[in-house]
Amino acid sequence: MSEDYQIKTNVQFTEHTAIPKEQSESVLFDILVEEVIDNATYCRVLINKLLAVPYAQLADFINHHTQFISDPIKWLNKTDKLISVNEKVFSTSDNQGRMMKCFTIIESKRKELEILRNRHTKTKPPMQYINAECEERYFCFREVKNTVNAMDCNTDKIMFLTKEKFDYEQASIDFINPKLPDYSIQCQKEIDQIQHLIRLTDEFSKEQMQKNSNGLPFNKLKINCNINQLVDIFYQLHRELFVDGKPIIDGNVNDIASVIVNSFTDRDGRDLSPESVKTMLTPSKTDKRPKPHKRIDIDKLL
Known part of the structure; x- marks a missing residue:
């Protein structure tokens, strides 16, 4: 039977989640x-x-x-x-x-x-900014662009833009704004730009690593387990395990992702995707990390 903890301070909930x-x-x-x-x-x-x-x-x-x-x-x-x-x-x-x-x-x-x-709750933008409309919804690339700019993860950006592109191409369009570019083409150009920047970032990262490698030369280590199991180990050390109130591994997600990508390959010797690793390290992306029964629980090993 679990211990019954007594708390000293209450908070007034306006709704309780208790059920019969x-x-x-x-x-x-x-x-x-x-x-x-x-x-x-x-x-x-x-x-x-x-x-x-x-x-x-x-x-x-x-x-x-x-x-x-x-x-x-x-x-x-x-x-x-x-x-x-x-x-x-x-x-x-x-x-x-x-x-x-x-x-x-x-x-x-x-x-x-x-x-x-x-x-x-968002309000519909002025017609001059709407690329097209169908019975179910409107398509406004200006709005989509703002949404994409607010996202941190490039994978999420590409997924969102791809869905918008497919939704538009499969919709029965009632109105097209002749003064604005084609919605699908704009989405695809944005996807292409993001992917191009990802490739450039990856290349620059490798180049920078080579410049900074003043220590012993090394080859990347091969991961023979699932990639998300290894990434989850770093996630636990960064997000869940603490020493004196500080994470065991302290740093930002980009740096941790770079360490993983620059140090490991998958079981077939292929480079890891920086964006995939960043997605796995994102707290809200629980579905990208291992299921509980497949997780390597570091807390039990310490």
């Missing part, structure tokens, strides 16, 4: 109405759940609870605050890493929901 026992499908994840008599009890049960849920399932737990409420962003904010004001509950070394992971997951989920919210 007969509707519960997950004993591990669900908070039951029958065990929550007031807001203080809900706060205590929620903290205890966050401490009891297996480390690898924390993201699933938080995603699970955001489905039960009308304003999941507000619930995430309250949960974030609840963890912060009860930091002492996470005072052990194991739980401190768990606390940081909770913050990372909450921030990632919050950004994801904010993007969806903005997508649903």
